[in-house]
Amino acid sequence: MENKLSRREFIKTAAGIATTVGLIPNLQALNAEETKPDLAIAKSASPESATVSAIEAIGGISAFVKSGDIVVIKPNMAFPNPPEWGSTTNPEVVIAVVKLCLDAGTRSILIIDHPMARPEQCLQRTGIAEACQKLNSNKVKVTMQTEQRDYTEVKLEKAKALEKTEVIKLLLRTNVFINMPVAKSHSATSVSFGMKNHMGLIWDRAFLHQKIGLDQGIADLCTFIKPTLVVMDCTRALTTKGPEGPGITIKPQTIIAGTDQVAVDSYTLSLSSWNNRSLSPSDVRHIALASEMQIGEMNLGKLIIDKIEI
Numbered sequence: 001m002e003n004k005l006s007r008r009e010f011i012k013t014a015a016g017i018a019t020t021v022g023l024i025p026n027l028q029a030l031n032a033e034e035t036k037p038d039l040a041i042a043k044s045a046s047p048e049s050a051t052v053s054a055i056e057a058i059g060g061i062s063a064f065v066k067s068g069d070i071v072v073i074k075p076n077m078a079f080p081n082p083p084e085w086g087s088t089t090n091p092e093v094v095i096a097v098v099k100l101c102l103d104a105g106t107r108s109i110l111i112i113d114h115p116m117a118r119p120e121q122c123l124q125r126t127g128i129a130e131a132c133q134k135l136n137s138n139k140v141k142v143t144m145q146t147e148q149r150d151y152t153e154v155k156l157e158k159a160k161a162l163e164k165t166e167v168i169k170l171l172l173r174t175n176v177f178i179n180m181p182v183a184k185s186h187s188a189t190s191v192s193f194g195m196k197n198h199m200g201l202i203w204d205r206a207f208l209h210q211k212i213g214l215d216q217g218i219a220d221l222c223t224f225i226k227p228t229l230v231v232m233d234c235t236r237a238l239t240t241k242g243p244e245g246p247g248i249t250i251k252p253q254t255i256i257a258g259t260d261q262v263a264v265d266s267y268t269l270s271l272s273s274w275n276n277r278s279l280s281p282s283d284v285r286h287i288a289l290a291s292e293m294q295i296g297e298m299n300l301g302k303l304i305i306d307k308i309e310i
Helices: 007-020 028-034 047-057 091-103 119-126 128-133 194-201 205-212 214-221 261-269 285-292
Strands: 039-043 070-075 108-113 140-144 151-155 164-168 176-180 182-186 190-192 229-238 254-258 305-309
Touching: 039 047, 039 261, 047 091, 047 229, 047 254, 047 305, 070 091, 070 194, 091 108, 091 128, 091 176, 091 229, 119 128, 119 140, 128 140, 176 194, 190 194, 190 261, 194 214, 194 261, 194 285, 205 214, 214 285, 229 261, 254 261, 261 285
Parallel strands: 039 305, 070 108, 070 176, 108 140, 176 229, 182 229
Antiparallel strands: 039 254, 151 164, 182 190, 229 254
């Protein structure tokens, strides 16, 4: 991580000085800004603590989920691998978000993906279905979208190459969409983070690979698929031989929360090398393209970043 004063630390320091010399009698404006960083980076040995702390730092779950909302959560559970490999989202992180949504009074929570292997194997080996079952809540459902009838065609008006695609119908019926990717390397796109995770929301992934170019396709998807919240799982990170692994897995023990999908992906790059390369946002073509298309901000110097260590 960058070794510099965070915006929150700067605000506290500036507020303290200003108060001492009598320049600011009321710190309400500064405190309001302090509670609204663009990104929250929480590090803890406890995945649940890191997740809760990161979301709390950007306003708390109530800023995104209201009583009666229908919530769709998209982890990466597309591979039949144990969470220790780092190729799928940590079940503890998923459950932490589910609990927060339940506490907020959500009507239902749908946890979805389009698997790359037999759905029952993915559900079993990733541990996400079992973790959700232990909650014993009829509001929570884990479902793999494996049939074309589960999808519907949409037009991407702001895309450059991907004019239309078929997306999961459930995504269009929700009030809140929470993207929950895992941080991992990728053989074709260098990394697979939040924006790449949207590939699990469409039917014809091969079209992006074969017809228009994967990086442009990912950027184009982000003109239509816009998460309410992104919770990036960096409790573990698959730094080589992604997206499936097994490869080298490290433990940053970190959660990144934010609403700007480009910014979240850009910051995630800084946590490790990927396929033995240090990457900047401009090195990852779909991140750079998304920035050029004004989908989000990849220049971290322009962002308010709150770092929390527990």
